[in-house]
Amino acid sequence: MANLYAARRRRNVIxxxxxxxxxxxxxxxxxxxxxxxxxKGFSGLSLQVFTEMTPPPxxxxxxxxxxxxSLIMTVLAVLIGTPIGIxxxxxxxxxxxxxxxSSVVRFINDILLSAPSIVIGLFVYEIMVFPMGHFSxxxxxxxxxxxxxxxxxxxxxxxxxxxxxPLREAAFALGLPRAYVIRHVCYRAARAGMLTGVLLxxxxxxxxxxxxxxxxxxxxxxxxxxxxxxxSLPTVIFQFALSPYEDWQKLxxxxxxxxxxxxLALSVGARMLVAQRKQS
Amino acid sequence: MxxxxxxxxxxxxxxxxxxxxxxxxxxxTILRRMRGRDIIFRALTRGAALGVLLVLGGVIIALxxxxxxxxxxxxxxxxxxESWNPVTEKFGALAPIYGTLVTSFIxxxxxxxxxxxxxMFLTELCPMWLRRPIGIAIELLAGIPSIIYGIWGLFVFxxxxxxxxxxxxxxxxxxxxxLSTLFGGPPYGIGVLTAGLILAIMVLPFITSISxxxxxxxxxxxxxxxxxxxxxxxEVMRKVVLPYARVGVIGGVMLGLGRALGETMAVxxxxxxxxxxxxxxxxxGTTISATIANEFTxxxxxxxxxxxxxxGLILFIITFIVLAIxxxxxMRIERRVG
Numbered sequence: 001m002a003n004l005y006a007a008r009r010r011r012n013v014i015x016x017x018x019x020x021x022x023x024x025x026x027x028x029x030x031x032x033x034x035x036x037x038x039x040k041g042f043s044g045l046s047l048q049v050f051t052e053m054t055p056p057p058x059x060x061x062x063x064x065x066x067x068x069x070s071l072i073m074t075v076l077a078v079l080i081g082t083p084i085g086i087x088x089x090x091x092x093x094x095x096x097x098x099x100x101x102s103s104v105v106r107f108i109n110d111i112l113l114s115a116p117s118i119v120i121g122l123f124v125y126e127i128m129v130f131p132m133g134h135f136s137x138x139x140x141x142x143x144x145x146x147x148x149x150x151x152x153x154x155x156x157x158x159x160x161x162x163x164x165x166p167l168r169e170a171a172f173a174l175g176l177p178r179a180y181v182i183r184h185v186c187y188r189a190a191r192a193g194m195l196t197g198v199l200l201x202x203x204x205x206x207x208x209x210x211x212x213x214x215x216x217x218x219x220x221x222x223x224x225x226x227x228x229x230x231x232s233l234p235t236v237i238f239q240f241a242l243s244p245y246e247d248w249q250k251l252x253x254x255x256x257x258x259x260x261x262x263x264l265a266l267s268v269g270a271r272m273l274v275a276q277r278k279q280s
Numbered sequence: 281m282x283x284x285x286x287x288x289x290x291x292x293x294x295x296x297x298x299x300x301x302x303x304x305x306x307x308x309t310i311l312r313r314m315r316g317r318d319i320i321f322r323a324l325t326r327g328a329a330l331g332v333l334l335v336l337g338g339v340i341i342a343l344x345x346x347x348x349x350x351x352x353x354x355x356x357x358x359x360x361x362e363s364w365n366p367v368t369e370k371f372g373a374l375a376p377i378y379g380t381l382v383t384s385f386i387x388x389x390x391x392x393x394x395x396x397x398x399x400m401f402l403t404e405l406c407p408m409w410l411r412r413p414i415g416i417a418i419e420l421l422a423g424i425p426s427i428i429y430g431i432w433g434l435f436v437f438x439x440x441x442x443x444x445x446x447x448x449x450x451x452x453x454x455x456x457x458x459l460s461t462l463f464g465g466p467p468y469g470i471g472v473l474t475a476g477l478i479l480a481i482m483v484l485p486f487i488t489s490i491s492x493x494x495x496x497x498x499x500x501x502x503x504x505x506x507x508x509x510x511x512x513x514x515e516v517m518r519k520v521v522l523p524y525a526r527v528g529v530i531g532g533v534m535l536g537l538g539r540a541l542g543e544t545m546a547v548x549x550x551x552x553x554x555x556x557x558x559x560x561x562x563x564x565g566t567t568i569s570a571t572i573a574n575e576f577t578x579x580x581x582x583x584x585x586x587x588x589x590x591x592g593l594i595l596f597i598i599t600f601i602v603l604a605i606x607x608x609x610x611m612r613i614e615r616r617v618g
Contacts, residue, residue, distance in 0.1 A: 012512035019405060022397035023414065026488065029481045030421045033432050040435075087328035095322055096329070105329045107611075108336050111603045114535060115596070116542025118569045119339065122592040125576075126342035146335060153332060177314040179321035207425020210544040210569070214576045234427050238545065241431045249435070256431050260424060267423045271416070 034260070041257025044250045049258075053222055054236060057245040063255050065222050066231040069137070070206065072224070073216060073232060076141035077205055081148030082198055088149070089156025094182050097161075106157070113150040120146050121211035129215055137230035140216025147208060148201040155197025159190035196270040203266035207259050209234035233259055343596060346589035349582055358590060364555035364571075366580070371587035373594060375555045379472060379565040380595070383547060384540040386476025386561070387483055391540075392533055394480075395487030400517050402488075403495040415492070422485035430549030433478045434470070438550050441477070442469030446562055464560040468552065472565045475551040479543055483536035490532030494525040494613060528613040534606030542599045544569035568595040 048062045055061025088105065096102040124143040129135055163186050171181040187194070217229035218239060224230075233255050240252035350358060354371065361372020398418070402411055446467030453459040498521050506520045522529070552564020553574050566574075568591045579585045 008512055008515070012514040015400075015514035015517070016405060019397040019401040022394045023401045023406075025394060026398050026421070026484055027414065027417055029484075030417055032436075033421075033424065033428065036432060036436050037428065084328045084331055087325045088332050091322075091325035091329040095325055101326075101329065105332050107604075107607060109332050110607045111600060112332070112336060114538050114542075114599075114603055116544065116569060116599055118542070118544045118572055119343070119592050119596045119599075122346070122572065122576075122589055123339045123342050126346050126589070127338065149332065149335070177318045179318040180314070182321070203423060207427060209425075209427045210573055213573055217577065234425070234545075237427055237431060238548075241434060241549070252431060253435075256428050260428055263423055263425055264420065267420070 037253070037257050037260055040250075040253040041260075044254035045257065049251075049254055054220055054231065054240075054251070055247070056220075057243070057248060060247075061251070063233065063236065063251060063258070065219065066233045066236040066255065067258070068224070069216070069219070069231040070233040072226070073137055073141045073144055073212075073230065074202060074206055076138075076226075077144030077148050078198065078202060080141065081145035081201065082152055084145075085149045085152025085197075085201075086156050086194065089153045090160065090182060092153070092157040093160035094178075094186065109150050109153050112146075113154060116210075117147060117208055118210035118213075121214055124211065124215045135215065135217035135229040137216050137226035137228065140212050140230065140232065141226070143211035143215045144205040144208060147205050147211065151201035151204055152194075152197050155200065156190075156194050159193030159197070160186055162193065163189045192273050192276065196273045199266050199270040199273070203263045203270070206266070207234060207263055209238055213238070339596065343589060343593040347586055347593045350586035350590045353583060354587075358587075359594070362557055366575075366584050369581065369583050371583070373568075373587075373591055375557050376566050376568040376571045376591055377594065378557050379475075379551065380541055380567040380569070380598075382472055382561065382565070383476040383479055383551070383567055384537060386473065387479030387540045388533065388537055390477070390480035391484045391487055391536060395484050395532075395536075396491055396522075396529070398484075398488045399491035399495050400521075402492050403521075404513050404517060415489075418485045418488050421481075422489070426482065426543060426545040429478055429482055429546035433474065433546060433550040437478065438469035438474050441474055442467045446473070449562070461559040463562060465558070465563050467562060468564060470550045470552045470564055471562050472551065472558075473561045475547045475565075475567070476561070478546050478550060479540045482543060482546060483540050486539055487532050487536045490535060490610070491525070491529050494528030494532065495521055497528070497613070498524045525613075527609050531606045531609035531613065534602050534609065538599050538603040538606060541602060542569060542595060544573050548573045568592070 048060065049064075050062060050067065051064055052060070052062030053065050054063060088109075092102045092106055120143050124139050124146070128139040128142060132139075167185055167189060168181055171185045172178075176185075212232050212235050216232055216235070218235045219229045219231040237252045237255045237259070240248040240255070243249065350371065354361065358371065358373050359377070360374055361370075362374040363370050363372050364375060365371070402414060406414065446469070449463040450465075450467060453463040502520050502524065503516055506516045511519070547567050548570040551566055551570050553566050553570060554564040555566055555571075558565060572588050572592055572595075576585070576588050579588055
């Protein structure tokens with residue numbers, strides 16, 4: 001008997017120890033990755049990074065053109081993706097909450113949410129780059145928009161589902177048409193949550209590299225022409241990190257730091273929006 | 281909030297002069313206009329919802345169309361052919377498929393047990409005040425873009441493995457048959473094992489957070505009953521929580537697997553991009569996504585491009601099946617919870 005107890009207790013201690021160890025292991029990677037990133041990235045961080053173009057190997061320079069390129073494509077992608085995502089999410093949550101189409105769309109959307117982004121890049125290459133005959137910023141923005149849509153659809157639907165039904169019923173009882181109720185009552189109640197979705201989608205696409213590789217390509221020079229190849233921070237990091245030149249690699253680290261800080265700021269911001277909502 | 285909304289609605293009733301006027305004819309036109317808008321808005325949202333389906337359909341059609349030349353040339357032997365020679369235009373997908381499966385397998389073999397243990401810590405052992413910070417930290421790990429994992433893996437992790445873990449593995453398993461092949465060859469640093477380890481770190485947060493959610497959904501009564509019988513924490517986990525949450529955990533694992541299979545940038549940095557199947561997991565290899573990322577813009581000729589698109593199609597089909605199973609299992613859990 002005593003033996004059995006001892007064995008059970010021992011097993012429990014081992015499992016507990018492993019569990020704590022696993023948690024430390026998991027957190028250790030976060031500390032390691034962020035630590036290295038801060039250490040390597042900060043040493044290269046200067047005003048120059050934000051004011052100068054990407055340099056040829058061996059020269060000084062910054063990351064201005066990829067930063068601007070990334071910003072333009074991100075904004076464009078959000079402008080394209082958000083309305084479509086919100087409308088589709090609205091259908092899932094309001095008009096067709098229980099119909100067959102919605103359950104299919106919901107299922108497909110969830111799959112698109114975690115589908116490999118490189119496949120999205122191939123798709124946009126096939127429908128835009130190949131027919132147009134050249135790489136372009138537009139194609140890059142469209143492929144990012146295709147990644148924005150599922151994120152926004154999902155959060156919009158979730159947030160609209162959280163809106164209390166009595167609110168809708170009260171509005172209907174006043175004789176308001178459904179579209180009006182959705183836009184002026186439900187959207188207003190779910191605003192913070194829907195904004196969170198958009199922020200999360202921006203966080204998601206600002207680090208995306210794979211779909212840009214063969215849609216927007218890259219550009220060593222200053223270019224705002226969306227109908228031509230355009231530089232973006234992730235692709236420049238990719239190119240610079242794999243190059244043999246030390247100053248390029250250093251810039252890649254700095255770019256990586258900028259992206260990570262932006263992404264973390266966005267996700268913390270999104271989290272705070274949600275927290276605020278819960279309090280009120 | 282609530283009073284605000286009320287004000288808006290009353291404002292509407294008061295300021296909408298036409299409604300107040302209550303003239304039957306104008307009321308009819310207004311009602312018709314409202315109805316018209318309602319129909320338009322409904323059609324718009326429905327169109328957008330259908331658009332999501334259209335994207336998926338478009339992806340499949342575009343990939344199939346793009347892969348036709350390669351499929352016509354090589355047929356199904358494309359799937360089992362190891363050669364990849366852009367010069368002679370002889371392509372086969374076996375090496376990338378093999379690399380994708382092996383790296384994902386390594387990743388899951390590490391991330392699943394570790395993820396489950398972390399989830400156990402978070403739901404059963406962790407003091408309340410620590411739960412939120414650790415939860416947030418794990419989610420931050422999920423939020424780091426994959427290119428960051430890539431650059432970190434290339435400059436920090438791979439050299440580290442080359443100095444420490446890999447010589448150690450070679451030395452230990454060198455004298456043993458079979459294992460000496462698996463861990464054979466010089467320590468390159470980059471290679472299949474490194475890619476698998478990085479993937480493990482990347483999918484860890486997904487598995488952890490979903491397992492935590494399904495563990496938390498286990499009715500406390502069940503756990504309390506088991507504790508009441510004198511079970512240890514581990515026994516409650518093993519015999520009550522895990523069986524109850526099994527479907528959800530498998531769903532989470534499949535979701536993580538879907539990520540690992542399709543992950544591109546992090547793998548591209550550290551796998552070495554070598555089109556051959558090596559018995560050793562220390563050797564450089566390639567995966568489907570890494571091959572596409574590395575070679576697509578440099579691919580010359582229709583057949584080369586088409587072969588790469590076919591790889592994309594294969595990847596999409598594999599991940600689609602895995603993710604569909606994951607979603608199906610997780611949906612079942614959600615329905616049960618409410």
